[in-house]
Amino acid sequence: MxxxxxxxxxxxxxxxxxxxxxxxxxxxxxxxxxxxxxxIVLAFLISGVASFFVLDRQREEFARRVESRAAKASKAFEERKAREDED
Structure with missing residues (x-):
């Protein structure tokens, strides 16, 4: 978060x-x-292009965090599904 x-x-x-x-x-x-x-339109365009280059590190950290949380959720789901299949 x-x-x-x-x-x-x-x-x-x-x-x-x-x-x-x-x-x-x-x-x-x-x-x-x-x-x-x-x-406003020009500022959106300029900040959008600039953020692609300037905020690359922050975007990558955010993406890694989201991927990590998704992997944990997927693993937990698979474990619950496997326990369900055992019953």
Whole structure:
């Protein structure tokens, strides 16, 4: 669960930083004005691409944790099924 929280918080921070940069650049280019919709769209695109590279380690840790929990659950299910078959 910790890996999920860390990854999610880092994604949110990356989006917020991207949004701030996009709004700042738009404000500089358009005399202090910016279009909120396009700023959000651009920030999503930039943060999505950046997270692919920047948050690779956190994503891998999260994936390993999920895979480990799935393997444990599968093993427990198989053990219960085997005990059921013995009865």
């Amino acid at each position: 910790r890996e999920f929280v860390v990854y999610t918080v880092m994604r949110i921070l990356l989006f917020a930083a991207s949004f701030g940069i996009v709004v700042g650049v738009m404000a500089l280019l358009f005399d202090g004005r910016y279009h909120l919709f396009w700023a």
